[in-house]
Amino acid sequence: MRFSTAIVSAFLAAASLVSAETFTVVVGKDNALVYDPPTVTAKQGDIVEFQFLNKNHTVTQSTFASPCVPKADGVDSGFQSVPAGAQTIPSWSITINNDTAPLWFFCNQGPHCRNGMVFAVNPSAERTFDAFKANAATGGGATAGPNAAPPASPSGSAAAPGGTVAPAANAGAAPGGDNTAAQQAARNSGAFSTKSASVFGLVGAALVGGLLL
Numbered sequence: 001m002r003f004s005t006a007i008v009s010a011f012l013a014a015a016s017l018v019s020a021e022t023f024t025v026v027v028g029k030d031n032a033l034v035y036d037p038p039t040v041t042a043k044q045g046d047i048v049e050f051q052f053l054n055k056n057h058t059v060t061q062s063t064f065a066s067p068c069v070p071k072a073d074g075v076d077s078g079f080q081s082v083p084a085g086a087q088t089i090p091s092w093s094i095t096i097n098n099d100t101a102p103l104w105f106f107c108n109q110g111p112h113c114r115n116g117m118v119f120a121v122n123p124s125a126e127r128t129f130d131a132f133k134a135n136a137a138t139g140g141g142a143t144a145g146p147n148a149a150p151p152a153s154p155s156g157s158a159a160a161p162g163g164t165v166a167p168a169a170n171a172g173a174a175p176g177g178d179n180t181a182a183q184q185a186a187r188n189s190g191a192f193s194t195k196s197a198s199v200f201g202l203v204g205a206a207l208v209g210g211l212l213l
């Protein structure tokens with residue numbers, strides 16, 4: 001009896017070593033425009049769970065080239081509005097399909113992206129989180145809406161309006177304002193699967209991988 005118990009214990013220990021990890025990311029911690037932590041390093045099968053603490057934020061997939069523009073066919077939590085003093089909070093999860101493919105996200109509310117509310121899974125040495133965030137601060141590829149760069153000053157005719165983001169990277173993506181439930185649903189179709197409710201009131205889950213990049 002004792003022997004078999006030891007075998008079971010060893011098996012469970014080994015299983016826990018290889019089992020998927022869940023990373024919790026707090027959206028809007030301390031009422032700030034942040035995801036906390038702003039990056040995670042996850043492996044295949046790991047889950048990143050976003051918990052929306054307050055206000056009305058999103059977790060919207062974008063691209064390294066255009067941080068503030070929803071990625072065509074990307075995943076999106078949609079707006080999660082949390083009243084002050086809420087007893088339960090929404091959460092939304094993604095499962096990592098490919099840990100060598102960096103994933104990029106932003107908050108699609110107002111100018112939150114421009115103000116630094118961006119997030120990455122597995123940024124690389126070439127595509128760093130700092131570079132992604134710096135690009136977001138210039139408008140992140142948005143050509144309209146609150147994240148778009150302010151117009152160049154009239155005297156500065158040499159200045160390029162809209163920053164330095166390659167326009168080609170925006171092709172097919174809606175430049176801001178793509179916020180209706182129907183549009184969210186369309187973008188999420190095929191990438192979304194619902195999970196049973198947790199104590200946080202899970203609103204959805206998505207599977208993301210290299211094919212979505």
Ligand SMILES: *[C@@H]1O[C@H](CO)[C@@H](O)[C@H](O)[C@H]1NC(C)=O
Nearest residue numbers: 056057079080081109110179
């Ligand atoms: C959340 O923000 C979106 C976009 O600004 C807005 O359309 C929606 O009405 C807001 N939700 C609530 C409950 O205020």
Ligand SMILES: *[C@@H]1O[C@H](CO)[C@@H](O)[C@H](O)[C@H]1NC(C)=O
Nearest residue numbers: 098099100101102210211213
């Ligand atoms: C994972 O992502 C990398 C980088 O984008 C890509 O080269 C590779 O083909 C992907 N693997 C799979 C199985 O999709």
